Amino acid sequence: MKSLSFRWQLILFILLTCGVTLSLAFAGFYLYDLRQFNNDVQSRLENTQMLLLENLVPRLEQNPNDTDLHLSQLGVDGQIAAAAVYSAEGKLLARYVRVGMTEIIPPLPRVTRLLDVSQRGVLWTPISSGARPLGTLYLKAEQNEADRDRVSNLLRGSAIVFLVSALLAGAMAWRFQGRITEPITELARVSATVQRERDYNERVQTTASGEIGELIDSFNAMLDTIQSNTSELERARVAAEDAHEKIIQAHDQLEEANRTLEARVDDRTRLLAKAVKDAEEASKAKSSFLAKMSHELRTPLNAIIGYSEIMKEDAEDDGEARRAEDLDKVLNAARHLLGLINDVLDISKIEAGKMELFVETFDLTKLINEVIATASPLVSKKGNTLAIDCPGDIGAMQADATKLRQMLLNLLSNASKFTEKGTVTLKAVRHIEEDADYMELSVIDTGIGMTPEQLTRLFQAFSQADASTTSKYGGTGLGLAISKQFAQMMQGDITVTSTPGVGSTFTIRMPAKVLTKQPKVVNNTTNKLTRSPFPSANRPKILVIDDDKEIRTVIAELLSMSGYDVVEAASGQQGLEHASRFVPDLVLLDVMMPGIDGWTVLSKLQDNPKLTDVPVIVLSGVGDVEMAMSLGAASVLLKPVDASRLTAEIATQLSPLPKCYVLLVEDDADSRTLISRMLEREGWQFRAAINGNAALRTLKKSTPAMIVLDLKMPGMNGLELLEILGKNPIWVKIPVVIVTSMDITQEMRDVLTARTLGILRKGQFTREQLAAHIRPAVQACALAET
Amino acid sequence: MPKILLVEDNEMNRDMLSRRLEKRGYTLVIAVDGGQGVALAKSELPDLILMDMSLPVLDGWDATRQVKADDAIKGIPIIALTAHAMESDRQKALEAGCDDFDTKPVELPRLLTKIEELLKKFPPKA
Numbered sequence: 055m056k057s058l059s060f061r062w063q064l065i066l067f068i069l070l071t072c073g074v075t076l077s078l079a080f081a082g083f084y085l086y087d088l089r090q091f092n093n094d095v096q097s098r099l100e101n102t103q104m105l106l107l108e109n110l111v112p113r114l115e116q117n118p119n120d121t122d123l124h125l126s127q128l129g130v131d132g133q134i135a136a137a138a139v140y141s142a143e144g145k146l147l148a149r150y151v152r153v154g155m156t157e158i159i160p161p162l163p164r165v166t167r168l169l170d171v172s173q174r175g176v177l178w179t180p181i182s183s184g185a186r187p188l189g190t191l192y193l194k195a196e197q198n199e200a201d202r203d204r205v206s207n208l209l210r211g212s213a214i215v216f217l218v219s220a221l222l223a224g225a226m227a228w229r230f231q232g233r234i235t236e237p238i239t240e241l242a243r244v245s246a247t248v249q250r251e252r253d254y255n256e257r258v259q260t261t262a263s264g265e266i267g268e269l270i271d272s273f274n275a276m277l278d279t280i281q282s283n284t285s286e287l288e289r290a291r292v293a294a295e296d297a298h299e300k301i302i303q304a305h306d307q308l309e310e311a312n313r314t315l316e317a318r319v320d321d322r323t324r325l326l327a328k329a330v331k332d333a334e335e336a337s338k339a340k341s342s343f344l345a346k347m348s349h350e351l352r353t354p355l356n357a358i359i360g361y362s363e364i365m366k367e368d369a370e371d372d373g374e375a376r377r378a379e380d381l382d383k384v385l386n387a388a389r390h391l392l393g394l395i396n397d398v399l400d401i402s403k404i405e406a407g408k409m410e411l412f413v414e415t416f417d418l419t420k421l422i423n424e425v426i427a428t429a430s431p432l433v434s435k436k437g438n439t440l441a442i443d444c445p446g447d448i449g450a451m452q453a454d455a456t457k458l459r460q461m462l463l464n465l466l467s468n469a470s471k472f473t474e475k476g477t478v479t480l481k482a483v484r485h486i487e488e489d490a491d492y493m494e495l496s497v498i499d500t501g502i503g504m505t506p507e508q509l510t511r512l513f514q515a516f517s518q519a520d521a522s523t524t525s526k527y528g529g530t531g532l533g534l535a536i537s538k539q540f541a542q543m544m545q546g547d548i549t550v551t552s553t554p555g556v557g558s559t560f561t562i563r564m565p566a567k568v569l570t571k572q573p574k575v576v577n578n579t580t581n582k583l584t585r586s587p588f589p590s591a592n593r594p595k596i597l598v599i600d601d602d603k604e605i606r607t608v609i610a611e612l613l614s615m616s617g618y619d620v621v622e623a624a625s626g627q628q629g630l631e632h633a634s635r636f637v638p639d640l641v642l643l644d645v646m647m648p649g650i651d652g653w654t655v656l657s658k659l660q661d662n663p664k665l666t667d668v669p670v671i672v673l674s675g676v677g678d679v680e681m682a683m684s685l686g687a688a689s690v691l692l693k694p695v696d697a698s699r700l701t702a703e704i705a706t707q708l709s710p711l712p713k714c715y716v717l718l719v720e721d722d723a724d725s726r727t728l729i730s731r732m733l734e735r736e737g738w739q740f741r742a743a744i745n746g747n748a749a750l751r752t753l754k755k756s757t758p759a760m761i762v763l764d765l766k767m768p769g770m771n772g773l774e775l776l777e778i779l780g781k782n783p784i785w786v787k788i789p790v791v792i793v794t795s796m797d798i799t800q801e802m803r804d805v806l807t808a809r810t811l812g813i814l815r816k817g818q819f820t821r822e823q824l825a826a827h828i829r830p831a832v833q834a835c836a837l838a839e840t
Numbered sequence: 841m842p843k844i845l846l847v848e849d850n851e852m853n854r855d856m857l858s859r860r861l862e863k864r865g866y867t868l869v870i871a872v873d874g875g876q877g878v879a880l881a882k883s884e885l886p887d888l889i890l891m892d893m894s895l896p897v898l899d900g901w902d903a904t905r906q907v908k909a910d911d912a913i914k915g916i917p918i919i920a921l922t923a924h925a926m927e928s929d930r931q932k933a934l935e936a937g938c939d940d941f942d943t944k945p946v947e948l949p950r951l952l953t954k955i956e957e958l959l960k961k962f963p964p965k966a
Contacts, residue, residue, distance in 0.1 A: 353850075356945040360856035363948065367863070392945065412931060 060242075061235040068227040069220060076219055080212040087208060092175075095195045098133050099177045103193055110139060110181055114188040118142060125150035135196040139181070141189045152196065162190055237262035241270055254281035319661045323654045330653055330681070337405065344402035351395050359388045397532040404539045411454045411543055413568050418451045418493065419444060422482060425459055429466040437475040438499075440466075444482040451493060453568040457540040458495075461548070464533040465497035465560045473501030473557070484566060492546070495562040504552040507795070507817010510725040512550060513538045537562075544568040545696070584701040586617030587709035593619045594708050595636060599629030599655060600644035600673075609642065609700075616701045626650030630658055633665055640707055641670040642700075645682070653685060660686040660747075667751055669707045671700075683721060684769040686747040710756075712739035714835035716828055717758035719749040719775065720793070721767040725816065729762060729793065732821045738832055746770025750778065757784055759835035760828050763810075765794040773802075776809055791827040793819075842964050843867040844955070845886035847877035847903065848921075849895050853944070857890070860948055866955075874898025878906045881913050887964040888955060889918045891938065893929055901936040908937035917958040921946065 058066070106125075113120050118141060125137050125148050136157035137150040144162040151157045163178070175195040181188040237260040244258045254277055258270045366381040403409045422444055433440040451458075462480070469478045479498040485491070504512070513534050534548070541548045546564025586594060596618045600606050603624065610620040621636050623629035627650050633641060641659065645652035652672065659665045669688030673695055674681075682690045689703055716738050720726040726742050733740040741758070743749035745767040752758075761779075765772035772792065779785040792806055795816035806813055811827050844866045848854040858868045869884045871877035874895045881889060889907070893900035900920060908914045920933035920941040930941050939958055942951050 352945070357852045357856070359945055360853070360860075364856060364860060367860070 060238055061231050064231045064235055065224060065227045068223055068231075072220055072223040073216070076212075076216050080216070083212070084205075084208055087204070091204065095133075095175050096177075099175070099193050099195050102134055103177060103179050103191065106137070106191060106193075107179065107181060110191065111183055111188065114181060115183050118188060119145070119147065121147050123148040133196050134193060136192070136194040138192040139189055140192070142187045144190075147189065155196070157194065159192065162192075233262075234266070236260075237266045237270055241266075241273060245273070248277065254284055315661060319658060323657055326653055326657060326685075327651070330651070333681075340402070344398055352392065355388055355392050355395070359385060359392065362388060394532075397536060400536045401532050401539075404536065409539070409543065411568070412456065413452060413454055415450050415452045416455045418448050418482065419446060421451075421455055421459060422462075422480065425462045425466070426480065429463055429470075432467055433470040433478050436470060436473065438470055438473050439477045441477055441479040442481075443479060445484075448482055448484050448493075449566075451566050453544050453564065454540070457544070458562075458564075461537040461540050461562055462495065462497070464537045465562070468533065468560075469497050469499035469501065469558070473499040476500035476557070491566045493562075493564055493566050496559055497561075498557065498559045500557040503554040503556050503558050504550075505554050505817045506728050507815075509550060509552060510722055510728060510816065513548070513724065542692070545694075582698045583612065583616045584698065584705040587705050588617070593617055594639040595619045595621060596640045596642060596704065597621045597623060597629065597632055597636065597638035598642045599623040599626065599632075599647075599652070600642075601625055601647040602644070605644070612697055612701065613704070616704075618704070626652065626655040629655050633659055633668070634662070637664060638668060640688075640704060641668055642704075643670050643672050643687075645672060645674045653681065656682070656685045656687060667754060669748075669751060671703060671707065680768040683745050683747075683767070686769060687744070688748050688751065689744060706741075711741060711752065711758075713756075713839055714739065714759040714832055715756070716740040716760045716762060716832065717749060717752055718742045718762045719744075719746065719767070719772065720762070720764040721745050722764070725764070725793075729824070732824055733762075733828075735821065736825050736828070738828065746772065746775035746778075749775055753779075753785060758788060760831040761788055761790045762824070762828070763790050763792055765792060765796050765798075773805075776806075780809065789827075789831040791824070793824075841865050841867050842887040842959055843869060843884065845869045845871060845877065845880055845884060845889045845916075847871040847874065847889065847895065847900070848892045849873060850892075853892075853946075857946060864952065874900060874903035877903050881907050881916060882910065885913065886916060887962075888958060889916055890921060890955075891918050892921045892944075893933060894923070901932055904933070904936040904938055915962060917962045919951075919954055919958065 110123065113123060123139055125139070134150075135152050135155055136159060138159045139147045139149075140162040141147050146159065146161075149159050151159075177191075177193040177195075179191040179193070181191055237258070240260060241258050244256050247256055248254060257274050257277060260267065260270050262270060362381050362385045366378050366385065369375075369378040369381060400409070422442070426440065426442060430440050466478060466480065477498075477500050479496075481494075481496045481498060483494045483496075485494060538548045541562055541564055544564045545568060546562060548560060548562050550558060550560050552558035588594060596613055598606055598609050598613070598620055600609070601624055606622045606624070610622055613620050621632050621638060623632045626647050629641075629643070630650070632638075643652050643655060647655075652674070656670055656672065659668065659670060666686075670686070671689045671691060672682040672687040673691055673693055679690045679692075688707055691700060691703060716733055718726065718729055718733065718740055720729060720742065721744055726744075730740065730742055741752055743752050747770045749761070749763075750770070763772045763775065770778075772794070776790065779788065779790070790810040792810050792813040793816060794813065798806070798813065803813070814824060814827070844861060846854060846858055846861075846868055848857065848870075849872050854870060854872070858870060862868050869880055869886055871880045875897045877889070877891065877895070878898065880886075891900045891904060895903065898906075904918055904920070907916065907918065917939040918937070920930070920936075920938040921944050922929040922933060922941055923944055933941050939962075940954050942954055
C-alpha cells in the first residue's frame with residue numbers, strides 16, 4: 055500500500071467502501087426476498103393443509119386406519135411435491151407423490167415437538183378431532199423453476215448493479231480525487247523539491263480549503279520564515295566574511311605595527327643597554343675616581359693633622375696658649391675635612407657595592423661607653439646634657455661594630471648640632487620576641503625638630519633638611535644616608551619621628567645577630583611571610599627571572615610557602631619566553647643578568663600588549679631605582695630583599711583593589727610612606743603607585759575615588775598621567791589633588807587649576823588639609839556604591 | 841723605657857708618629873719596609889711593633905707572619921696600622937697574627953691606650 059500513490063490509495067479506498075456497501079445491500083435484499091418467498095410457500099402449504107384436514111378429519115373419525123384417503127384427489131395442488139398421512143400409532147396410511155418427481159416419504163419423526171422446526175417447504179401437522187389425536191399429515195412443497203430463477207436473476211442483477219456502481223464510483227473518484235489529492239501531492243512535490251534543491255523560493259499553489267488548506271498555508275508560512283531566516287543568515291555570512299576580511303587586514307596591520315614596534319623596541323633596547331652600560335661605566339669610574347681622590351686627599355691631610363697636633367703639643371708645652379688655640383682651630387678644620395672625605399668615600403663605596411661588612415661579636419654596653427666617651431665633648435659643646443638609658447644586661451651583639459659606632463656617632467653628632475641647652479638621650483633596648491631578636495638604639499633630642507617635608511629628604515644623599523642648614527650647621531648631609539645604608543646592610547633600618555620645635559628621635563633597629571654572608575634574599579624563617587591574598591584553590595602564578603639558581607630556589611620555596619605557583623626562568627631570554635607562554639600574574643625580575651639583562655626584559659615586557667598589565671617587581675641595587683621606575687616597574691625592592699617585605703609587596707600588588715580607594719602616585723618612598731600614614735589614619739582605603747606607569751596599571755583594574763598625584767617622577771610623570779586621564783571619559787571624572795615640591799610656573803598652575811582640586815606643597819600641608827581635599831570624593835563614591 | 845719598632849714607609853707618617861711617641865718617652869726603632877722590619881725585630885728585640893700594612897718589599901701581613909713564625913721574637917706584640925674603613929685589611933691582619941690594630945690616620949690618644957694595654961699584657965722582659 056505504501057508504494058501506491060495517494061490518489062490510487064484514495065480511489066481504492068472509495069471503491070472498497072462502495073463494494074462493501076453494495077454487498078451489504080445485496081445481502082439484505084436477498085435475505086428479504088428469500089423470506090418473502092418462503093412465506094408464500096408456507097401460506098400455500100397452510101392452505102392445502104386446511105383443505106386436506108377438512109377432508110381427512112371426518113374420514114379418520116370413522117376409521118382411524120382408513121388407507122383409502124385419495125390424497126391425489128383431495129385438492130392437492132400442483133405445488134405439492136409429496137404428501138403423506140400417518141395414523142395416530144405412526145403407521146403410514148396414505149401417500150402421494152406428484153407425477154414425474156422422486157420423493158422419499160420420511161417416517162413419522164418420534165418427537166413431534168420438532169415438527170415446528172421442520173425443513174423448509176415441509177410441514178408436519180397433527181390431525182385431531184377435539185382432544186383425540188387421529189394422526190399426522192406430512193406435506194412437502196415443490197421447488198419450482200421460477201423460484202430457482204429468482205435467485206439467479208437476483209445474483210445476476212446484483213452483479214450488474216455492483217459493476218455499474220463500481221464503475222460509476224471509480225469514475226467519480228477519478229474525477230473528484232483531484233480536489234483532495236492535488237494539493238497534497240503538490241505539497242509533497244514542493245517539499246521534495248525544497249528538500250532536494252534547497253530552494254526556499256518555491257511555494258505550494260493551491261485553492262484548497264479546510265485542514266489541507268491550512269496545512270499548506272502553514273507550510274508556505276514556514277517556507278517564508280525559512281527563506282527570510284536563510285537570507286538573513288546569508289547576509290550575516292556575507293557580513294561575517296567581510297568582517298573576517300577586515301580582521302585579517304587589521305591583523306596584517308597589527309603585525310606590521312608589531313614588527314615596527316619590535317624594531318623600535320630593539321632599537322630602544324640597544325640604546326638603553328648602551329645607556330645602562332655607559333651609566334654603569336660612568337658610575338664605576340666615578341666611584342674609583344672618588345676612592346682614589348679620597349686617598350690622595352687624605353695623605354696630605356693626615357700630615358696636616360699630625361703636624362698640627364705636634365705643634366699644638368709643643369705650643370702647650372712652651373706655654374704658648376694663643377698659638378695652641380690657633381693650631382686647635384686648624385686641627386678641627388682638618389679633622390672636619392677628613393670626616394667629609396671619609397663620608398664621600400663611604401657613599402661612593404656603597405654605591406659601587408664595594409662596602410664590606412666586618413661582623414664580629416661584641417658587648418654592646420662596652421661599645422656604647424666608647425661612643426659616649428667620644429661624643430660627650432661634642433654633646434656638651436652647646437650646653438646639652440647627655441643621658442644614657444641602657445640596661446646593663448643588654449648583652450652581646452653580632453654586627454659590624456665599626457659601622458655601628460659610626461652610625462651612633464653620626465646620630466649623636468647630628469642631635470647635638472640641632473639641639474641647644476637641651477638633652478640628648480641615647481637609649482638602647484633589646485627586643486626578644488618569639489620570632490625575632492633585635493636591638494633598638496635610639497638617639498632622642500629636644501632640638502629644633504623637622505617638618506614632614508624635611509623628613510622626606512632626610513636620608514637622601516647630598517641633601518640636608520634645608521639648604522640653609524649646611525651653611526648654619528655644616529656637614530655634607532651624607533652622614534644619615536650612609537648610616538641608613540649601613541643599617542640596611544646589616545638587615546636593619548633607621549627610622550625617624552620628629553616634631554618641629556619639640557625634637558627628633560632617630561632609631562636604629564637591627565638584628566642582634568647580623569648574618570655575615572648576605573644572600574640577595576634573606577630567607578629568614580623568623581620573618582613573617584604575607585600569604586597570597588587569594589584562597590589556596592586559586593594560586594596566582596609568579597614568574598621569577600634570575601640567573602642565580604640558589605636565589606631562584608630560595609624565592610620559589612618562599613613563594614610556594616606563601617600560596618603562589620612559581621615559574622622559574624634562568625635567563626632574560628627564558629624569562630621573556632615563559633612570560634609569553636604562561637602570562638603570569640606577577641614577575642619578579644633580577645636586573646644583573648648575563649645576556650639579555652633585566653632592563654631589556656622589563657622594557658620588552660612593557661612593550662608586549664599581552665603583558666603590559668602584568669606587574670613587575672624589580673630586585674635591584676641602590677643606583678637602579680630610577681631606571682627601574684622609568685622603565686615601568688610596578689615596584690622596586692633593594693637587595694638584599696627581606697622575605698617578609700617581598701611577600702608583603704607581592705600581596706599588595708596582587709590583592710584586589712578596594713572600592714572607593716585613594717590612588718597615591720608618588721615616587722619618593724619616604725613621602726609615599728608619610729602620605730600613606732595620613733590616609734591610613736583617616737581610615738581610607740588606598741593604593742600607592744611609584745609613578746604614572748604603575749598608576750595606569752592600577753587604574754585599568756578599578757577606578758579610584760580620588761588620585762593624590764606627585765608631579766616629578768621618573769618614567770611617566772604627573773603631568774603626563776593627567777593628560778592620559780583627560781583622554782579617558784571615565785578617568786577624566788576622577789578628582790585629583792597635586793602634592794609636589796616642584797616650583798610651579800604660572801602656565802603650569804593654570805593647567806593644573808583647571809584640571810585638579812588643588813595643589814599642596816610638600817611639607818607645607820597638614821593631614822587635615824589633605825583630608826579636606828579627599829573626603830568629599832571618598833564620601834561621594836561611598837554614597838554611589840550603596 | 842719600652843722600645844717600639846715602627847715599620848712605616850711614608851716618611852711624614854714615620855716622622856710624626858716617632859716624634860710624638862719619643863716625646864712620651866718611648867725608645868723608637870725605625871724600619872722603612874717589611875724586610876727591614878723583620879730584621880730589626882730580630883736584632884733589636886723591641887717590646888712592641890707598630891706595623892703598617894701596605895709596605896714595599898715585604899708587606900705588613902707577610903712581615904707579621906714571619907715575626908710570628910720565629911720562636912725568638914714571636915712573643916713581641918704587634919699593632920697593625922690599616923687604612924680607614926678597610927675591614928678586610930683588618931681581618932687579614934688579625935689572621936696574619938697581629939695582636940691588635942688601629943686605623944690610620946692615627947689618633948694618638950687611642951693608639952697610646954692600645955700600646956699601654958698590650959705592654960701590660962706582654963710586659964717587657966728587661
